Amino acid sequence: MSPVPFGDRLAAAVAERESQIVCGLDPDPAKLWPGAADLADHCCQVIDAVHEAVVAVKPQLACFERSGPTGWAALETLRAHAQAKGLIVLYDGKRGDVPVTASVYAKSLSVADAFTVNPLLGEDSLLPYTATGAAPFVLVRTSNPGAADVMDLELAGGGAVWEALARLADRLGTPGPASGLKDVGAVTGATEPAHLERMRELMPATPFLLPGVGAQGGDVNALGAAFAPGRAAGLISASRSIVNAYAASGGAPADAARAEAERLRALAWDLA
């Protein structure tokens, strides 16, 4: 039996959990939850707290790479823990390299269910990430102010660089037969909601990862266009606003994180 295509697996998980929320895991070893023994324990505690309100977790690879071999072991631990709870695990590493090297990255990244990739090196650099069983999410427009420096440059042939990246992402991947959603996604920065409608036009069957909600300043109400092909077509990511919710609200970190994840879940579910 061949495995269920990513788009269908994602759609089923979103429907079952009634959640489009992705909890980012960007741990700082100096600011773990009080009582957490180490990086892995902290991340597993966060997963235990939020797993009923979210559909996926998104470990930021930089935050594990920082701790060397220990960090990579922690990443492995949290991945197994999250997958055992039925969560989708999306590695946020934004890798991008020449094809021979991309094939190597593809092998280590595809232990996760999905992972972010950088398309600057062009289509041949992205092909090794497709058909791995896991879904690459191609950066199309990020949410930092500097994203305008390159991704918003206007092209001689019309449109911006990010529109060319959107077309590149759209050329890749295969829709799941049940959901119509592709197994190649796109990272579509939520701080520029005016772009979302155009992105959906260029990538009609692509799952969008919408970062920037919460600490980075995005607004969950501005994301409507992302959900046109269905609820699972727009995943909403929040990291510090969930994990550090206790700093603002007081109380136990796990209770505050669970409450904030549930608040975002309900908000997005009503919207889509």
Added chain:
Amino acid sequence: MSPVPFGDRLAAAVAERESQIVCGLDPDPAKLWPGAADLADHCCQVIDAVHEAVVAVKPQLACFERSGPTGWAALETLRAHAQAKGLIVLYDGKRGDVPVTASVYAKSLSVADAFTVNPLLGEDSLLPYTATGAAPFVLVRTSNPGAADVMDLELAGGGAVWEALARLADRLGTPGPASGLKDVGAVTGATEPAHLERMRELMPATPFLLPGVGAQGGDVNALGAAFAPGRAAGLISASRSIVNAYAASGGAPADAARAEAERLRALAWDLA
């Protein structure tokens, strides 16, 4: 005493060693040198073989990430081994992320002397890599065929995307007082030598890393323009053509690697 700026350190190392050659380390755990105990031992054996003919080694992070915690430990071992031999260590990871994450990558990457970075996310995403003591090398044009898909797109304001990336790289970094070479470099694909003169015009004080020589098909004779500001302004990278030289030439892997590295060294030194 403040440390010597990267540009001056690079120029001194190139002059002392009479070499502009960077030996790439892209080990495949299934194809280590016969007799090598593991990934770390293989890399240290390569370093021992080539260190007199090269100025730097460039571990490809994907090839260590592939082996998980063991791989990261091997990377650490080879870095210490190479630096103890006076070699510059350049981590080839092509990282690129939003500023808060780039700061995290910057910390783990700056244990090396230099490292490659991806500029798609714009200037604010690159700033955390500057002034770390180690030198970021910004991707301007890579050597894979697909590089044309995005980096060669023509802009409405004139020039190609890679020229905008070159201008971005040129805005960063500080020249060393002795050499005039900056502490921010650029990766400038050697399979398009026609671009090199224009790159030098746009980045007059930037050290260039010229990949693609050897197995990827570049030609060391076509690189003249890179050296205009001085011999250290053009570093020439070769990986498999050195490490796997024994497959073509026969003999012991170390002898064949040493001979091929020395051949490239002499060829480039006579050219510049």
